[in-house]
Amino acid sequence: MQKAVAAEAGARLEGGWAEMLRDAASVAAVSIALAIPLVGFHLIDHLSTTQVEFRFGQLFYAVAVIFLGRLGLLLIGAGWARPIASFTSALSLAWLVNSAASAVPVAYPALGWFTFLLAATLAVRGWHTFYRDTAGAAAKARQAGLGAMVSRAAVHLTPFLVLVAVSVPFYAVMADDKRAVDLGILIFTYIMLGWGLNVVVGLAGLLDLGYVAFYAVGAYCYAIVSIELGLSFWESLPLAGALAATFGVLLGFPVLRLRGDYLAIVTLGFGEIIRIILLNWNELSNGPKGIGNIPRPGFFGIAFTASPPEGSIAFHEYFGLDYSPMHRQIFLYYIILVLAMVTNWFTLRIRKLPIGRAWEALREDETACRALGINPTNTKLTAFAIGAMFGGFAGAFFATRQGFISPESFNFLESAIILAIVVLGGMGSQIGVVIAAIVLIGGPEWFRDLELYRMLAFGALMVAIMIWRPQGLLAHRDPTIRLGVAGRGGTP
Amino acid sequence: MSAMLSVQGVHTFYGHIEALRGIDLEVRKGEIVALIGSNGAGKSTLLMTICGTPQAAKGRVVFDGRDITKVPTHEIMRSGIAQAPEGRRIFPRMTVLENLQMGASSAPPEHFAEDLERALAIFPILKERQGQRGGTLSGGEQQMLAIARALMSRPRLLLLDEPSLGLAPMTVRRIFQVIRDINRQGVTIFLVEQNAYHALRLAHRAYVMVTGTIGMTGTGAELLANREVRAAYLEGGVTEEVVAGGAP
Numbered sequence: 159m160q161k162a163v164a165a166e167a168g169a170r171l172e173g174g175w176a177e178m179l180r181d182a183a184s185v186a187a188v189s190i191a192l193a194i195p196l197v198g199f200h201l202i203d204h205l206s207t208t209q210v211e212f213r214f215g216q217l218f219y220a221v222a223v224i225f226l227g228r229l230g231l232l233l234i235g236a237g238w239a240r241p242i243a244s245f246t247s248a249l250s251l252a253w254l255v256n257s258a259a260s261a262v263p264v265a266y267p268a269l270g271w272f273t274f275l276l277a278a279t280l281a282v283r284g285w286h287t288f289y290r291d292t293a294g295a296a297a298k299a300r301q302a303g304l305g306a307m308v309s310r311a312a313v314h315l316t317p318f319l320v321l322v323a324v325s326v327p328f329y330a331v332m333a334d335d336k337r338a339v340d341l342g343i344l345i346f347t348y349i350m351l352g353w354g355l356n357v358v359v360g361l362a363g364l365l366d367l368g369y370v371a372f373y374a375v376g377a378y379c380y381a382i383v384s385i386e387l388g389l390s391f392w393e394s395l396p397l398a399g400a401l402a403a404t405f406g407v408l409l410g411f412p413v414l415r416l417r418g419d420y421l422a423i424v425t426l427g428f429g430e431i432i433r434i435i436l437l438n439w440n441e442l443s444n445g446p447k448g449i450g451n452i453p454r455p456g457f458f459g460i461a462f463t464a465s466p467p468e469g470s471i472a473f474h475e476y477f478g479l480d481y482s483p484m485h486r487q488i489f490l491y492y493i494i495l496v497l498a499m500v501t502n503w504f505t506l507r508i509r510k511l512p513i514g515r516a517w518e519a520l521r522e523d524e525t526a527c528r529a530l531g532i533n534p535t536n537t538k539l540t541a542f543a544i545g546a547m548f549g550g551f552a553g554a555f556f557a558t559r560q561g562f563i564s565p566e567s568f569n570f571l572e573s574a575i576i577l578a579i580v581v582l583g584g585m586g587s588q589i590g591v592v593i594a595a596i597v598l599i600g601g602p603e604w605f606r607d608l609e610l611y612r613m614l615a616f617g618a619l620m621v622a623i624m625i626w627r628p629q630g631l632l633a634h635r636d637p638t639i640r641l642g643v644a645g646r647g648g649t650p
Numbered sequence: 651m652s653a654m655l656s657v658q659g660v661h662t663f664y665g666h667i668e669a670l671r672g673i674d675l676e677v678r679k680g681e682i683v684a685l686i687g688s689n690g691a692g693k694s695t696l697l698m699t700i701c702g703t704p705q706a707a708k709g710r711v712v713f714d715g716r717d718i719t720k721v722p723t724h725e726i727m728r729s730g731i732a733q734a735p736e737g738r739r740i741f742p743r744m745t746v747l748e749n750l751q752m753g754a755s756s757a758p759p760e761h762f763a764e765d766l767e768r769a770l771a772i773f774p775i776l777k778e779r780q781g782q783r784g785g786t787l788s789g790g791e792q793q794m795l796a797i798a799r800a801l802m803s804r805p806r807l808l809l810l811d812e813p814s815l816g817l818a819p820m821t822v823r824r825i826f827q828v829i830r831d832i833n834r835q836g837v838t839i840f841l842v843e844q845n846a847y848h849a850l851r852l853a854h855r856a857y858v859m860v861t862g863t864i865g866m867t868g869t870g871a872e873l874l875a876n877r878e879v880r881a882a883y884l885e886g887g888v889t890e891e892v893v894a895g896g897a898p
């Protein structure tokens with residue numbers, strides 16, 4: 159059967175073999191030139207001297223993989239999409255299983271991962287080509303409808319999803335699974351950040367690569383205010399949001415005239431500036447050492463501690479429970495759940511108000527907006543301010559959850575992940591953000607055992623999504639005004 | 651009759667290129683005024699200058715007695731002027747209804763339902779298509795949406811840039827009919843057109859623009875009868891028979 163397929167495809171190749179081999183060989187030749195310095199030499203540090211070791215085996219392996227990879231790519235183009243895709247899928251799966259279970263030792267682990275990535279890419283490419291060729295237009299139509307379907311379903315599913323979210327801690331208590339609550343907190347933090355950034359990127363169409371700056375401002379604001387002024391979490395929260403919103407406006411002013419790439423670069427710089435200030439302004443932020451002992455939130459003034467200070471009562475005593483560190487985690491979980499829900503509710507509401515509509519229109523055509531009497535300056539600034547405010551809330555929550563913050567937590571990678579959640583979710587889709595956050599944050603947590611390589615898998619996943627759903631997982635936009643509104647009065 | 655809009659000695663530059671070289675014209679209350687001219691003459695530039703992007707480098711634009719030369723665009727568009735710009739510029743991802751809602755941005759919200767009804771009565775096809783995304787409308791439907799959207803702000807002066815562009819002859823006649831109806835409802839109209847024949851028949855007065863200056867002016871009928879105008883903008887485009895027989 160496999161042979162028949164191969165024979166058929168082979169017939170189609172019509173002596174293209176020689177050409178493909180030549181192509182693959184020339185790619186391999188180039189890769190030798192590149193790989194000699196990158197892979198070929200290895201510095202060995204002896205106590206006093208350094209020695210150079212030539213790694214012939216690795217070099218040969220790398221070049222062979224590249225040769226085969228290129229050949230595979232050409233074969234996919236020549237009609238062998240399915241066999242190549244099946245083979246590479248099996249190969250990458252085998253590698254994953256093997257590395258998770260560490261069954262068979264591998265000679266060169268790093269190169270192994272390189273091979274895995276190549277194989278996975280080929281698999282993605284192969285299946286993509288295969289389905290594009292076979293399914294064609296019908297599949298496209300189905301895909302386009304999926305977004306609409308999911309968001310229609312989401313309307314009915316929302317109460318159910320909220321119920322699931324609310325009951326996670328119950329499950330965790332019963333199953334004694336502390337990790338579930340922690341993971342839930344993490345995912346909801348990112349969902350909230352995603353929803354916040356969605357206002358700026360998804361609705362207003364302003365590409366912001368420095369969103370983490372507002373997260374940092376909120377976190378530091380809470381840390382400093384609660385330690386220095388002794389304000390409680392709930393008192394500090396509005397302050398953190400307001401300060402972050404102010405920073406949003408501060409960022410907004412200089413970038414008002416910028417679009418696209420330029421806007422992205424400046425916001426990226428802004429994110430770095432905030433981080434570097436926090437790193438160096440020792441008097442304010444305690445520099446790289448960070449701020450510790452940040453007060454944890456209490457339950458209406460009742461602390462979650464094993465041994466409360468003299469004269470006060472702890473949460474478990476008040477409710478007559480045995481002390482468990484999980485109580486606080488569960489409380490934190492509900493805080494972030496509520497914060498996220500408020501963010502979602504607010505965004506859904508504001509989309510239907512003139513300002514929200516103006517954001518979306520601005521994303522589509524700024525000139526037309528101006529011609530309709532919309533002030534682009536105010537519109538953009540409010541988008542930055544409101545997006546930043548939610549970032550600030552999330553930051554304050556982060557600080558109270560961790561109890562310790564340092565500039566390290568607010569690097570560019572965070573911005574990139576939040577942006578990835580918004581973009582992969584489908585720019586402006588609220589439920590898309592939830593799905594993307596679960597996949598991107600939950601996924602790597604579940605695959606923690608892969609350690610560093612999970613970031614590679616993360617990259618591969620993003621590539622896969624970009625190939626299959628270039629518009630994002632759910633690129634569907636719900637109209638804010640419905641049919642029938644116009645018909646209400648009837649025609650004159 | 652006093653001028654609703656008056657453009658006085660306006661010069662507009664794109665960098666070093668002088669696109670408008672001293673334009674004088676006026677539009678009086680209740681009129682339909684047409685502006686014709688060849689490609690690149692500066693017609694669209696003039697409409698955009700009235701709206702304040704780009705702003706005039708020299709000269710004045712006065713609307714209802716107020717100098718709006720240096721007023722920001724969004725404020726001008728809130729003072730009773732609306733534009734259906736060149737290329738329509740509707741919001742492609744938003745529905746027809748949402749586009750109309752955007753048009754009403756500068757009108758008091760309590761008028762929305764009434765204005766919507768009026769706009770949909772003028773363009774019944776938009777009523778059928780109200781839930782459809784703007785980008786998926788046909789060219790003619792998009793043009794109607796652009797005009798309807800401009801009307802949603804209850805303008806006293808409506809600026810139209812080539813509303814007949816790319817439309818079938820039937821649709822063109824329909825659009826011009828609608829423009830006349832809108833005018834009868836009390837909206838003053840300043841119309842830029844390539845379709846000189848229709849525009850001049852419709853307009854009370856008209857201007858001919860030649861490379862950034864006003865070459866000629868007169869009533870629509872005068873210009874329609876003018877030999878130079880006929881040679882430059884009508885002959886070849888519209889034949890005698892049509893001129894004689896094709897009343898809109």
Ligand SMILES: Nc1ncnc2c1ncn2[C@@H]1O[C@H](COP(=O)(O)OP(=O)(O)OP(=O)(O)O)[C@@H](O)[C@H]1O
Nearest residue numbers: 664667669687688689690691692693694695696844
């Ligand atoms: N943004 C711009 N930057 C530089 N030059 C411009 C710009 N917009 C228009 N121009 C130039 O200004 C001149 C007038 O252009 P305009 O669009 O006003 O012409 P028009 O009369 O509307 O022509 P058409 O009938 O083809 O629409 C042209 O030479 C054009 O190339």
Ligand SMILES: [Mg+2]
Nearest residue numbers: 693694695736
């Ligand atoms: Mg033009």
